[in-house]
Amino acid sequence: MLHVKSFTFNPVEENTYVLYNDQKECCIIDPGCYFPEERDRLKTGIEKTGLLPVLLLNTHCHLDHVFGNKFVYETWGPPLHLHPLEKPVLDFAPQSGLLWQLPFDNYDGPLVYLEPEKTIKIGDDELEILFTPGHSPGSVSFYHAAGGFVIGGDVLFHGSIGRTDLPGGNFGTLVNSIQAEFFTLPDETKVYSGHGPVTTIGFEKMNNPFVKLY
Numbered sequence: 001m002l003h004v005k006s007f008t009f010n011p012v013e014e015n016t017y018v019l020y021n022d023q024k025e026c027c028i029i030d031p032g033c034y035f036p037e038e039r040d041r042l043k044t045g046i047e048k049t050g051l052l053p054v055l056l057l058n059t060h061c062h063l064d065h066v067f068g069n070k071f072v073y074e075t076w077g078p079p080l081h082l083h084p085l086e087k088p089v090l091d092f093a094p095q096s097g098l099l100w101q102l103p104f105d106n107y108d109g110p111l112v113y114l115e116p117e118k119t120i121k122i123g124d125d126e127l128e129i130l131f132t133p134g135h136s137p138g139s140v141s142f143y144h145a146a147g148g149f150v151i152g153g154d155v156l157f158h159g160s161i162g163r164t165d166l167p168g169g170n171f172g173t174l175v176n177s178i179q180a181e182f183f184t185l186p187d188e189t190k191v192y193s194g195h196g197p198v199t200t201i202g203f204e205k206m207n208n209p210f211v212k213l214y
């Protein structure tokens, strides 16, 4: 079973997740570390626990989720995995960095494309790739059934949902993703979001004003 470690980085307060197994292999999802101090914090957090990053994943490629891709690749070597529809979003990220006055060097290493409904492995542990567009055109979420959690990016938040006014966003598509891919998971499933605190599927079904069922 995979364990979850989280960091909150950059002025947008993005959550970066490190999932690791008992063999100390780990996967870094959405490294949002922007400032040198934040990169040091990620590096120290990983190295002092003896973890070895073997996988780099993006749920989607808005700038706050990709600032540290290049750093992770250059420090530990795992190539970036993303959904193909996020490639143009990744390419645009440095321009949006300039607009937000957060310039950065984009990842320029090899790309590996994720296929929804397939799984990706960290040692013997599996993550199921869920296709959850609407906030961004190629948003994916990573579901770890054995651990009872999903890493959801900016799809569903504690009491809220991702914004849909950015390029390629669509409100109806996002609501459909949440209902079809998230609300079919067990109620006790923990949702680790791209921003804000952890929540559960059951709590959001009952209380989320945008998508609640009851």
Ligand SMILES: [Zn+2]
Pocket (backbone or CB within 6 Å): 060, 062, 135, 136, 154
């Ligand atoms: Zn986003």
Ligand SMILES: [Zn+2]
Pocket (backbone or CB within 6 Å): 014, 062, 064, 065, 154, 194, 195
């Ligand atoms: Zn975000």
